[in-house]
Amino acid sequence: MSVYSHELLAPGVYAISQGHVRMFLIEGSKRALLLDTGNPGAELNLYVSQLTDKPVTVVLTHAHGDHLGGVEKFPFAYLHPADFSLLAADTKGKYLPLTLDQGFDLGDRFLEVIEIPGHTPGHIALLDKENKMLFSGDTVQTGPIYMFMPHCSFDSFIQSIEKLEARQADFEKIYACHNEMPLGVDILPILKEGAQLMLEGKLDGKKQEPSPGRIMWVYRHKTIAFYGPPVL
Numbered sequence: 034m035s036v037y038s039h040e041l042l043a044p045g046v047y048a049i050s051q052g053h054v055r056m057f058l059i060e061g062s063k064r065a066l067l068l069d070t071g072n073p074g075a076e077l078n079l080y081v082s083q084l085t086d087k088p089v090t091v092v093l094t095h096a097h098g099d100h101l102g103g104v105e106k107f108p109f110a111y112l113h114p115a116d117f118s119l120l121a122a123d124t125k126g127k128y129l130p131l132t133l134d135q136g137f138d139l140g141d142r143f144l145e146v147i148e149i150p151g152h153t154p155g156h157i158a159l160l161d162k163e164n165k166m167l168f169s170g171d172t173v174q175t176g177p178i179y180m181f182m183p184h185c186s187f188d189s190f191i192q193s194i195e196k197l198e199a200r201q202a203d204f205e206k207i208y209a210c211h212n213e214m215p216l217g218v219d220i221l222p223i224l225k226e227g228a229q230l231m232l233e234g235k236l237d238g239k240k241q242e243p244s245p246g247r248i249m250w251v252y253r254h255k256t257i258a259f260y261g262p263p264v265l
């Protein structure tokens with residue numbers, strides 16, 4: 034049995050799930066775009082070729098391991114230049130710097146790149162304005178969103194949410210790589226408020242052990258949560 038499963042979200046748009054992580058295949062009349070590649074170790078290229086016969090461009094929302102595991106199964110993947118420093122020395126696959134102003138023309142579908150740093154310095158979202166769909170990676174989701182690593186920034190995160198709020202007439206549904214989807218635009222002010230409370234030290238952290246020996250601190254605010262720094 035395949036480690037992947039898929040769901041048709043809209044004509045030509047698939048969510049491909051691999052355990053707890055999700056990627057998206059977006060097909061146009063000339064090309065298809067695969068956003069993220071999940072965890073390593075499976076034949077993602079073969080799975081994708083069962084869903085589309087179009088040439089596939091691979092784009093990454095950011096450089097965390099559960100998004101770039103399948104890159105080596107494709108000729109190359111586009112990644113924001115600011116995330117290249119997160120790639121480990123032994124990371125497999127070829128990475129090309131994303132050109133931000135170009136967007137991705139798939140024929141009858143265009144995907145705009147929106148920079149939304151915070152979870153990582155080079156995190157991006159893709160916007161399909163015509164179909165009112167936003168693909169938000171790990172940034173817009175119910176979480177817990179990993180925000181405890183040194184490369185995470187709540188200041189950048191807040192600015193990114195504000196940037197999306199300014200564009201919210203351009204999308205109705207938000208497709209995240211983890212947890213529930215689609216999300217509505219009503220999650221944006223909750224994420225911003227939660228991040229502001231984190232900066233002010235006003236959310237209470239609760240200790241969790243999601244797997245034996247792995248201690249995480251979860252900070253909840255309304256419908257969302259962050260994994261943040263330990264409570265001293």
Ligand SMILES: [Zn+2]
Nearest residue numbers: 095097152171
């Ligand atoms: Zn991530």
